[in-house]
Amino acid sequence: xxxxxxxxxxxxxxxxxxxxxxxxxxxxxxxxxxxxxxxxxxxxxxxxxxxxxxxxxxxxxxxxxxxxxxxxxxxxxxxxxxxxxxxxxxxxxxxxxxxxxxxxxxxxxxxxxxxxxxxxxxxxxxxxxxxxxxxxxxxxxxxxxx
Amino acid sequence: xxxxxxxxxxxxxxxxxxxxxxxxxxxxxxxxxxxxxxxxxxxxxxxxxxxxxxxxxxxxxxxxxxxxxxxxxxxxxxxxxxxxxxxxxxxxxxxxxxxxxxxxxxxxxxxxxxxxxxxxxxxxxxxxxxxxxxxxxxxxxxxxxxxxxxxxxxxxxxxxxxxxxxxxxxxxxxxxxxxxxxxxxxxxxxxxxxxxxxxxxxxxxxxxxxxxxxxxxxxxxxxxxxxxxxxxxxxxxxxxxxxxxxxxxxxxxxxxxxxxxxxxxxxxxxxxxxxxxxxxxxxxxxxxxxxxxxxxxxxxxxxxxxxxxxxxxxxxxxxxxxxxxxxxxxxxxxxxxxxxxxxxxxxxxxxxxxxxxxxxxxxxxxxxxxxxxxxxxxxxxxxxxxxxxxxxxxxxxxxxxxxxxxxxxxxxxxxxxxxxxxxxxxxxxxxx
Numbered sequence: 291x292x293x294x295x296x297x298x299x300x301x302x303x304x305x306x307x308x309x310x311x312x313x314x315x316x317x318x319x320x321x322x323x324x325x326x327x328x329x330x331x332x333x334x335x336x337x338x339x340x341x342x343x344x345x346x347x348x349x350x351x352x353x354x355x356x357x358x359x360x361x362x363x364x365x366x367x368x369x370x371x372x373x374x375x376x377x378x379x380x381x382x383x384x385x386x387x388x389x390x391x392x393x394x395x396x397x398x399x400x401x402x403x404x405x406x407x408x409x410x411x412x413x414x415x416x417x418x419x420x421x422x423x424x425x426x427x428x429x430x431x432x433x434x435x436x
Numbered sequence: 437x438x439x440x441x442x443x444x445x446x447x448x449x450x451x452x453x454x455x456x457x458x459x460x461x462x463x464x465x466x467x468x469x470x471x472x473x474x475x476x477x478x479x480x481x482x483x484x485x486x487x488x489x490x491x492x493x494x495x496x497x498x499x500x501x502x503x504x505x506x507x508x509x510x511x512x513x514x515x516x517x518x519x520x521x522x523x524x525x526x527x528x529x530x531x532x533x534x535x536x537x538x539x540x541x542x543x544x545x546x547x548x549x550x551x552x553x554x555x556x557x558x559x560x561x562x563x564x565x566x567x568x569x570x571x572x573x574x575x576x577x578x579x580x581x582x583x584x585x586x587x588x589x590x591x592x593x594x595x596x597x598x599x600x601x602x603x604x605x606x607x608x609x610x611x612x613x614x615x616x617x618x619x620x621x622x623x624x625x626x627x628x629x630x631x632x633x634x635x636x637x638x639x640x641x642x643x644x645x646x647x648x649x650x651x652x653x654x655x656x657x658x659x660x661x662x663x664x665x666x667x668x669x670x671x672x673x674x675x676x677x678x679x680x681x682x683x684x685x686x687x688x689x690x691x692x693x694x695x696x697x698x699x700x701x702x703x704x705x706x707x708x709x710x711x712x713x714x715x716x717x718x719x720x721x722x723x724x725x726x727x728x729x730x731x732x733x734x735x736x737x738x739x740x741x742x743x744x745x746x747x748x749x750x751x752x753x754x755x756x757x758x759x760x761x762x763x764x765x766x767x768x769x770x771x772x773x774x775x776x777x778x779x780x781x782x783x784x785x786x787x788x789x790x791x792x793x794x795x796x797x798x799x800x801x802x803x804x805x806x807x808x809x810x811x812x813x814x815x816x817x818x819x820x821x822x823x824x825x826x827x828x829x830x831x832x833x834x835x836x837x838x839x840x841x842x843x844x845x846x847x848x849x850x851x852x853x854x855x856x857x858x859x860x861x862x863x864x865x866x867x868x
Binding site: 294295296297298299300305326328330331332333334336350353354355356357358359388389 | 820
């Protein structure tokens with residue numbers, strides 16, 4: 291099971307840095323980042339990190355609202371049209387996601403695509419059925435940084 | 437069943453007759469003070485006499501500003517050597533509000549306190565631990581004298597130091613305790629940390645809670661935690677302190693002692709009496725205080741009379757729990773809004789924390805009410821749509837309650853600055 295850390299953030303000067311300061315202090319590496327904001331002055335920061343459980347505990351201890359949220363990570367080709375090919379497969383699988391973001395891996399020919407869906411087991415089954423490769427959590431967390 | 441049966445079940449007609457007599461005596465006493473001596477309506481009422489209690493409305497109000505304005509001796513109606521105690525507010529903003537008592541006043545107050553506790557089922561066989569601060573705050577000595585009058589074994593524990601409170605309770609078999617409601621949650625946590633359960637490891641059967649407005653939900657939580665009955669106590673230092681109004685064992689409204697006070701509920705804007713049963717500002721006149729009578733004091737507390745008679749048989753009317761303070765009221769888009777209404781909505785939602793802030797701003801020439809709400813940490817699951825729904829949900833609930841559409845701002849837990857002492861909730865930055 292793969293988790294991202296989701297943090298409730300107000301859109302205010304210095305609030306994102308408060309999060310990164312906690313991660314830096316604990317030497318937690320950020321693998322991928324996605325910031326998503328509403329018109330109401332707040333948003334949610336989604337992070338894939340080297341140690342999500344530790345990040346979750348430290349951020350909460352630091353007074354922030356952090357949650358561990360399960361995600362599905364699939365592999366795609368790192369070439370023009372790679373995302374389009376992947377999305378065609380996801381459409382065929384019938385998986386509708388609420389949020390998604392990507393990350394290039396430095397092995398030169400592949401990238402990871404992070405999907406946030408309501409029903410994780412169902413999504414995993416459907417994606418596997420159309421032949422997509424779901425990345426194991428230790429690979430997601432351990433992705434070498436560029 | 438009753439501490440002073442004759443007075444507590446006195447029929448309304450005779451109760452009002454007693455009030456009229458005592459009001460006349462109070463006016464005669466009041467004009468000995470510098471402040472009331474100069475008020476023509478009071479001198480006039482003394483001359484022409486008062487024949488029905490409704491005539492109290494012909495007298496002028498006394499406000500907190502009046503009390504502070506004639507600091508320190510302006511309201512004193514006896515010779516200084518007769519005064520034996522004063523209680524006073526902290527006075528961090530301007531002059532403190534000070535109230536003087538002579539021996540008669542302290543006796544009368546202790547008696548009301550004993551009557552109140554008796555009505556809540558406390559007896560001389562009880563061991564009473566008072567966890568309120570002793571000193572200028574009336575919750576300490578006010579309860580102390582009443583508890584002694586009633587004849588309980590009293591433990592003047594004072595506020596705080598939870599480990600000592602627990603030890604006292606266990607050493608002496610405390611059966612009744614008094615505390616402010618917000619302290620009891622902390623005390624319960626310390627019980628748990630010590631591996632103790634107040635339900636099993638103490639003899640408590642009754643808690644008396646007051647001095648802070650609290651909701652019925654809060655009372656039920658306290659009863660559940662300690663396995664006791666919790667009774668609501670209401671008082672204010674200008675009217676002595678605790679013992680002004682108290683719940684009887686019916687736990688349905690607080691009997692306000694009408695042989696000791698004339699009680700009115702008025703519309704804070706028109707200053708006219710509200711229809712019986714409607715919420716308004718509590719106005720009180722002392723009827724049995726000699727060193728410092730206070731006439732038609734605007735308490736700023738909002739409440740209402742509960743209609744109907746109480747099953748306990750007492751004829752003194754019942755107040756509903758305090759719904760807020762009239763000086764917190766603000767007008768938004770033509771509607772009167774009380775912060776307690778908004779608090780009432782928020783505190784029912786498990787998703788939000790205890791702190792909130794109401795900001796009144798002018799945005800593009802339009803007045804807006806922005807309510808900042810803290811999202812509880814353990815409730816946050818990282819889902820944007822859930823937060824969106826929560827925001828809309830709160831917007832609708834508050835709109836339905838106060839008839840003004842608020843802008844709800846969800847903020848990070850702990851981001852609303854804590855205020856020292858009484859919480860400041862409303863910030864008005866509107867262009868006037």
